[in-house]
Structures are given as C-alpha cells and as structure tokens.
Amino acid sequence: MNRVHNFSAGPAALPDAVLERARADLPDWQGLGMSVMEVSHRGPDFMALAERTEASLRELLDVPENYRILFLAGGATLQFASVPLNLAPPGSGADYVVTGNWGRKAVSEASRYLNVNVAADSESTGYTTIPDPATWSVRDDAAYLHYTPNETVYGVEFHAIPDVSDAPLVADMSSTVMSRPIDVSRYGVIYAGAQKNLGAAGITLLVVRDDLTGRARGDTPGVVDYRLMAESGSMWNTPPTFCWYIMALVLDWLRDEGGLAVMAERNERKAGKLYSAIDASEFYDNPVDAACRSWMNVPFRLADPELDDVFLAEAEAARLTNLKGHRLAGGMRASIYNAMPESGIDALIDFMADFEDRRA
Numbered sequence: 001m002n003r004v005h006n007f008s009a010g011p012a013a014l015p016d017a018v019l020e021r022a023r024a025d026l027p028d029w030q031g032l033g034m035s036v037m038e039v040s041h042r043g044p045d046f047m048a049l050a051e052r053t054e055a056s057l058r059e060l061l062d063v064p065e066n067y068r069i070l071f072l073a074g075g076a077t078l079q080f081a082s083v084p085l086n087l088a089p090p091g092s093g094a095d096y097v098v099t100g101n102w103g104r105k106a107v108s109e110a111s112r113y114l115n116v117n118v119a120a121d122s123e124s125t126g127y128t129t130i131p132d133p134a135t136w137s138v139r140d141d142a143a144y145l146h147y148t149p150n151e152t153v154y155g156v157e158f159h160a161i162p163d164v165s166d167a168p169l170v171a172d173m174s175s176t177v178m179s180r181p182i183d184v185s186r187y188g189v190i191y192a193g194a195q196k197n198l199g200a201a202g203i204t205l206l207v208v209r210d211d212l213t214g215r216a217r218g219d220t221p222g223v224v225d226y227r228l229m230a231e232s233g234s235m236w237n238t239p240p241t242f243c244w245y246i247m248a249l250v251l252d253w254l255r256d257e258g259g260l261a262v263m264a265e266r267n268e269r270k271a272g273k274l275y276s277a278i279d280a281s282e283f284y285d286n287p288v289d290a291a292c293r294s295w296m297n298v299p300f301r302l303a304d305p306e307l308d309d310v311f312l313a314e315a316e317a318a319r320l321t322n323l324k325g326h327r328l329a330g331g332m333r334a335s336i337y338n339a340m341p342e343s344g345i346d347a348l349i350d351f352m353a354d355f356e357d358r359r360a
C-alpha cells in the first residue's frame with residue numbers, strides 16, 4: 001500500500017492491518033457472498049460480530065459487569081445533548097469543566113436542557129492549562145460533572161481522573177479512548193466518537209453505569225435513550241453496521257498489538273519524543289503546560305508564522321500530511337493516535353529538524 005503518514009485529528013489514520021482486512025473482506029464477508037454492509041443487523045453473522053465487539057471492549061477497557069456498552073449514532077456531538085436528556089430531570093443542573101472548544105460546545109448544547117454551571121474554565125490561559133481541581137466550583141446537588149479528558153484542538157490532556165465531586169463523572173473521551181488503560185469504575189458515563197482511536201466516523205461508543213440508565217426524560221427520542229438502546233443491544237433501530245465492523249477490526253488489532261498497557265507505553269514514548277524535539281528547538285514551540293500535554297494531539301508553532309505555508313507544503317511533499325493546526329488554534333498540530341507508528345514520529349522529527357536547518 002502506498003500510504004502517507006497522516007497526522008489528521010479526525011477522521012484519523014487507521015492501522016494498515018485493518019484496511020487490508022477490510023479490503024479482503026469487502027465483497028464476500030465470511031463466505032456469505034455479500035459484504036458486511038449488505039447483511040441484516042439481526043442475522044446471526046452480524047449478531048456474532050456485535051457480541052465479539054462488546055466482549056473485546058469489555059476485556060481491553062476492563063469494563064466492569066455493572067456497566068452497559070452501547071453503540072450509537074450521531075457522533076460525540078449528539079451526546080452533548082443526550083447526556084443531559086438521560087441524566088438530568090428538567091429544572092436540574094450539572095457542572096461542566098471547560099478546558100477547550102469541545103467542552104465549550106458540550107456546555108452550549110447542554111444549556112438547552114438544564115442549568116449549566118461552568119465549574120472551571122481555562123479560556124483565559126488560551127486553553128494551555130488545566131485549572132487545579134481543588135479550585136473547581138462544583139455543586140453537591142449536580143446531576144453530573146462533565147469534562148473532556150483530552151481536548152483535541154489545543155492538545156490539553158488530564159493525566160489523572162479528577163476526584164472533586166460526588167456527582168457521577170461524565171467524560172467525552174473521543175480523542176483519548178483506548179490510548180491507555182483507565183479505571184472505568186470511576187465514571188458514570190464515558191463516550192467517544194470512533195473516528196480518532198476506534199475506527200470510522202459514524203459510530204459512537206458509550207459506556208454507562210447501570211443505575212444511570214432508565215432516567216431519561218419523557219420527551220427523549222428513543223435512539224438516544226440509554227435504557228432503550230441497552231435493552232435492545234443497540235439495535236432499537238438499524239445501527240451503523242459497517243462502522244461497527246471497522247471498530248471490531250480495530251479492537252482485533254489492539255489485542256494483537258498487546259492491549260492498552262502496550263498502547264500507553266508506546267503513546268507516552270511517541271509523544272515524549274516529539275515534545276522533546278520541540279522543546280530542544282528555538283524554532284518550534286508548544287505552549288501547553290508540561291503537566292497536561294496531550295499524548296494524542298501535539299500542537300506546535302513556528303517562530304515565524306510567515307513560514308507556516310511553506311512548512312505545510314514541504315511536509316506534504318515529504319508525505320507527512322494533515323499537519324495544519326485547527327483554525328481556532330493556528331500553527332501546526334500533529335495528531336498521533338494509536339495507529340500512528342513510531343516511524344511516523346521519527347519521520348516528522350527528522351523533517352522538522354531539516355526544515356529548521358534550512359529556514360530558521
């Protein structure tokens with residue numbers, strides 16, 4: 001395969017092994033003479049795939065028995081609205097911690113349904129820090145506390161689970177899920193769009209503690225109701241079957257690679273290398289507090305922003321693609337999810353050093 005090093009923030013690079021397997025399977029899945037897209041989601045073959053996917057997730061993420069695993073549509077963004085609809089009765093309130101634009105967007109969607117208290121917000125630092133949890137203004141009677149463990153645009157990541165409130169903890173893990181082992185039992189709800197670390201855009205993973213299902217408001221649409229979706233095996237309506245299948249392949253790959261402990265070790269090393277190269281240079285700069293730098297999204301700026309376009313064009317010519325930073329943050333961003341091999345990081349570091357030698 002003639003593949004570039006793709007540093008896209010999402011939809012992001014997939015492992016070559018996943019693409020090769022999907023290509024081989026495509027016209028004739030499991031000897032059925034049909035693709036996986038063409039079979040009934042209620043037939044035995046797809047049902048077996050669905051069960052295998054859930055079992056893999058339960059094993060890899062170490063999901064306790066009292067949590068349900070759901071496969072939903074609508075992206076992480078639909079969860080910005082689904083979380084309040086499912087967890088908070090009308091007139092109640094929830095706490096939100098904002099450490100970047102995704103947390104801000106979650107606040108704006110939730111505000112349609114309940115009283116949002118922004119317990120902390122790092123906007124005044126340009127989203128380069130995480131406010132000390134001891135200073136968060138959480139409320140005892142909040143329906144839940146929502147935060148974003150990894151803010152994809154600014155490259156700010158929590159390296160510990162905050163422990164400041166008795167309210168159920170809800171986490172948008174879209175850009176960090178499966179990057180390391182986590183203690184699921186500390187959470188009420190975890191959700192993640194698939195297109196960063198779990199597969200293709202179009203399916204969303206949601207892990208919810210049993211006691212938080214069955215509380216949805218009466219006017220909640222069925223497709224976003226956690227209890228209905230849990231009771232129907234996420235097949236209350238037709239699920240995104242092809243995306244589900246791709247997720248299953250990504251989980252097979254994760255298991256073959258050694259699971260999340262191996263991923264964590266690899267991701268920490270990959271990110272560490274890149275930050276070290278940035279910090280050692282006078283020409284590149286990452287503004288994020290060292291304590292909360294993301295393992296998954298590494299933004300950096302050039303000393304001379306006039307060179308941004310040349311940098312991107314030359315990187316592209318060197319087959320290092322999608323390095324342009326988000327329009328809100330400017331500069332560059334290297335997204336280095338699980339599927340980015342260490343050789344991709346090395347190639348980027350070599351290119352950056354060479355560019356600096358020639359242009360600084």
Ligand SMILES: *Cc1c(COP(=O)(O)O)cnc(C)c1O
Nearest residue numbers: 075076077102152172174175193
């Ligand atoms: C990408 C991303 C989203 C948006 O996901 P959609 O699938 O586009 O809805 C939300 N939150 C975070 C942290 C993300 O990285």
